[in-house]
Amino acid sequence: MIRVENLKKTLTGTEVLRDVSLRVEKGEFLALIGGSGSGKSVLLKHIAGLMQPDSGRIWIDDEDLGSLRGRKLEMIRRRYGFVFQSGALFDSMTVYDNLAFPLREKTKLSESEIKEKIVRELEQVELHGVESKYPAQLSGGMVKRTALARALIMDPEIIFFDEPTTGLDPIIADAMLKLFGRCQQRLNLTGIIVSHRIPQIFSIAQKVAMLHEGAIVSAPCENGTIQTDNRILKQFVEGAIEGPVRYE
Numbered sequence: 290m291i292r293v294e295n296l297k298k299t300l301t302g303t304e305v306l307r308d309v310s311l312r313v314e315k316g317e318f319l320a321l322i323g324g325s326g327s328g329k330s331v332l333l334k335h336i337a338g339l340m341q342p343d344s345g346r347i348w349i350d351d352e353d354l355g356s357l358r359g360r361k362l363e364m365i366r367r368r369y370g371f372v373f374q375s376g377a378l379f380d381s382m383t384v385y386d387n388l389a390f391p392l393r394e395k396t397k398l399s400e401s402e403i404k405e406k407i408v409r410e411l412e413q414v415e416l417h418g419v420e421s422k423y424p425a426q427l428s429g430g431m432v433k434r435t436a437l438a439r440a441l442i443m444d445p446e447i448i449f450f451d452e453p454t455t456g457l458d459p460i461i462a463d464a465m466l467k468l469f470g471r472c473q474q475r476l477n478l479t480g481i482i483v484s485h486r487i488p489q490i491f492s493i494a495q496k497v498a499m500l501h502e503g504a505i506v507s508a509p510c511e512n513g514t515i516q517t518d519n520r521i522l523k524q525f526v527e528g529a530i531e532g533p534v535r536y537e
């Protein structure tokens with residue numbers, strides 16, 4: 290479970306997070322939406338423990354993230370998996386070595402156990418016959434599948450996606466979103482996904498949180514749509530120019 294309470298963060302004189310509170314239950318997938326520059330990545334970095342807030346708290350289950358240092362913080366981070374926009378694969382390594390890398394660095398698994406795990410993970414993301422390929426030889430969708438496999442390889446409990454389908458064509462992007470949703474469900478992961486794919490993102494999330502003027506407006510998702518009367522959220526989701534929010 291992720292619980293964010295009254296988070297505040299000012300960056301270079303701008304109050305990016307003014308008062309952010311949200312909650313993601315275990316096994317729940319939260320879609321984080323909001324305009325460009327609204328602070329979505331900054332919020333994710335706080336939850337990931339990569340940025341410190343000016344005030345407010347973040348709880349991962351019953352651990353107060355801000356009070357953890359060194360090994361204890363590292364233990365929490367080990368429960369995380371990340372999929373970023375770029376894929377963040379090592380270009381000079383094959384798919385196999387990209388996946389083996391964290392296992393070789395952080396576990397005592399033998400090479401045959403590593404191999405078994407990689408085969409299983411590639412099946413999970415529905416990727417076949419690419420072990421010896423380099424990232425540059427893969428299609429955009431395959432890069433994302435590999436990035437997902439790498440995020441899952443350390444058996445995380447919590448997974449973060451930051452605009453994971455940017456740069457893909459709409460059809461592949463939506464196929465990827467569905468794959469992320471299937472993996473999250475199958476593995477009962479707690480997840481946060483930042484995405485501009487509206488309304489498609491509502492089909493895989495159980496809850497949506499919109500970051501707007503440094504605070505959160507949230508609503509549940511049901512059957513691929515969001516349930517809300519909030520005018521700001523409605524306007525954003527419908528992509529309407531007219532409404533309480535002014536876009537320049």
Ligand SMILES: Nc1ncnc2c1ncn2[C@@H]1O[C@H](COP(=O)(O)OP(=O)(O)O)[C@@H](O)[C@H]1O
Nearest residue numbers: 300301305323324325326327328329330331332
């Ligand atoms: N490390 C940083 N130092 C200073 N300002 C930052 C930093 N990271 C992000 N910002 C600023 O914070 C705001 C929110 O950024 P970001 O979270 O990346 O937005 P987005 O919602 O598009 O992900 C932006 O104005 C950005 O310029």
Ligand SMILES: [Mg+2]
Nearest residue numbers: 329330331451
């Ligand atoms: Mg961002």
